[in-house]
Amino acid sequence: MSSTEGKTITCKAAVAWEAGKPLSIETVEVAPPRDGEVRIKILYTGICHTDDYTLSGKDSEGVFPVILGHEGGGVVESVGAGVDNVKVGDHVIPLYTAECKKCKFCLSGKTNLCGAVRATQGKGVMPDGTVRFTCKGKEVFHFMGTSTFSQYTVVSQYSVVAIDPAASLEKSCLLGCGITTGYGAAVKTPGIEGSTVAVFGIGCVGLSIIQGARAKNCSKIIAIDVNPKKEEWAKKFGATDFINPTELKGSVVDHLVEMTDGGLDFTFDATGNVHVMRQALECCHKGWGVCNVIGVAPAGAEISTRPFQLVTGRVWKGSAFGGVKGRTELPGLVADYQSGKLWVDQFVTHHQPLEKINQGFDDMHAGDCIRCVVNMGFNDAP
Ligand SMILES: NC(=O)C1=CN([C@@H]2O[C@H](COP(=O)(O)OP(=O)(O)OC[C@H]3O[C@@H](n4cnc5c(N)ncnc54)[C@H](O)[C@@H]3O)[C@@H](O)[C@H]2O)C=CC1
Ligand SMILES: N[C@@H](CCC(=O)N[C@@H](CSC=O)C(=O)NCC(=O)O)C(=O)O
Ligand SMILES: [Zn+2]
Ligand SMILES: [Zn+2]
DSSP: OOTTTTSOEEEEEEEBOSTTSOOEEEEEEEOOOOTTEEEEEEEEEEOOHHHHHHHHTOOTTOOSSBOOOOOEEEEEEEEOTTOOSOOTTOEEEEOSSOOOSSSHHHHHSSOSOOSSSHHHHTTTSOTTSOOSEEETTEEEBOOTTTOTTBSEEEEEGGGEEEOOTTSOHHHHGGGGTHHHHHHHHHHTSTTOTTOEEEEEOOSHHHHHHHHHHHHTTOSEEEEEOSOTTHHHHHHHHTOSEEEOGGGOSSOHHHHHHHHTTSOBSEEEEOSOOHHHHHHHHHTBOTTTOEEEEOSOOOTTOOOOOOHHHHHTTOEEEEOSGGGOOHHHHHHHHHHHHHHTSSOOGGGEEEEEEGGGHHHHHHHHHTSSOSEEEEEOOOTTOO
């Protein structure tokens, strides 16, 4: 039993008081976990573009004040009644895509989406409709069921998975979102083995798609990005070609169709730009090309194309968290990282302490950052 079990913990967190403003490092109170909940000491967290997107005010589910963050790694501090999937001291990764293993979605065998906590998660509250965070006497909302920008957070038992304690949490926290999202989206695509692939947007997600496509021996892996610095990154991860659309005379779609004798077998959008999503569909091969939308677009944005693109056999689909079931499959990805099969360390380009988390957001915008890992400030962190 930990000395803090059953008690409110006072700790540091980065609070987003309102949209469009920098985060504020505050002293917050974190209430004990209730039935079916887990309180986690967060040691490290990545900063994902989705945190930035919600902070910007463009997220239709955005609520403030809130503690953002969903790419964390930590240690279980205490558990509420009825929790049997993790225990105090376990090394864990919080899961923004929960897995209850008993809802209609989880039992369908068709999706990694889970219905157990998603509705309350989207409102920034725990499954019982209340919050565990307070700051300066005000209630603070949760984010994506994880809120990893706090030294301690509370999550549903369905939103956490234990991993091998021998794995570095400083690195494997990135499996909580970006790497798993891209790698899973690629390797779980039926028929991708040996095929031709185009990846739009070469950030953490895009590089992870390339990594997955390489693992599946794709014959052509074309990386597309408007940032010329991404060519070296894309080639390092396994891209066979790189295109900067701003350097082309004609359209990127025409160029890709010509390069691939009629179009790609599989394409992926990892930009969040709806115009790019259209390009990613329209460069697919007639009759069978499949476009997977992964990027998150602002509230109100819509995708469009001529229905003829679909009539002639192209498919538009999407995926969240790479189609990966977190509690069932994430420990396997951690094992793949430990064995060297899955690159993770290579994604970490920047580090910041919690006090400088806003600098981490600036790093992300600078164009040469793949992932910034934030150290939450525990001197005993492994
Ligand atoms: N569906 C899901 O489960 C998840 C979705 N996301 C979303 O995926 C997207 C990518 O995330 P990150 O890799 O972290 O972002 P990132 O910002 O690191 O990478 C995006 C890349 O797209 C490039 N880009 C921007 N406009 C472009 C254009 N017009 N054409 C080609 N390239 C362009 C940028 O230069 C950048 O390199 C974001 O929208 C993020 O919110 C992230 C994680 C999970
Ligand atoms: N709140 C947003 C939805 C954002 C979104 O699509 N999120 C992805 C994960 S992005 C991670 O970095 C996701 O998991 N989607 C599935 C889900 O159930 O949320 C909005 O309202 O647009
Ligand atoms: Zn993310
Ligand atoms: Zn479920």
